[in-house]
Amino acid sequence: xxxxxxxxxxxxxxxxxxxxxxxxxxxxxxxxxxxxxxxxxxxxxxxxxxxxxxxxxxxxxxxxxxxxxxxxxxxxxxxxxxxxxxxxxxxxxxxxxxxxxxxxx
Numbered sequence: 001x002x003x004x005x006x007x008x009x010x011x012x013x014x015x016x017x018x019x020x021x022x023x024x025x026x027x028x029x030x031x032x033x034x035x036x037x038x039x040x041x042x043x044x045x046x047x048x049x050x051x052x053x054x055x056x057x058x059x060x061x062x063x064x065x066x067x068x069x070x071x072x073x074x075x076x077x078x079x080x081x082x083x084x085x086x087x088x089x090x091x092x093x094x095x096x097x098x099x100x101x102x103x104x105x
């Protein structure tokens with residue numbers, strides 16, 4: 001549910017609040033006590049908007065806003081609204097690296 005709502009928020013506000021980055025939420029991992037959500041993001045490479053690291057910095061600077069909007073949407077379904085921490089999802093890069101190694105290139 002968190003993954004879906006965060007993704008929709010990035011889709012709606014991506015061009016205004018997040019510098020035009022196309023952001024995909026790949027995974028959300030919650031701690032057992034629901035106090036922390038690790039949100040893994042993937043950024044589509046678009047030359048005009050900058051590097052993924054810059055997009056991640058924008059998202060991290062807007063973490064309070066994201067949490068506030070989410071609390072309004074999913075707060076009734078969760079016992080506690082978790083703190084959000086954002087990370088770059090590099091699984092696709094690792095997949096390509098492993099694939100290249102297996103191919104011998």
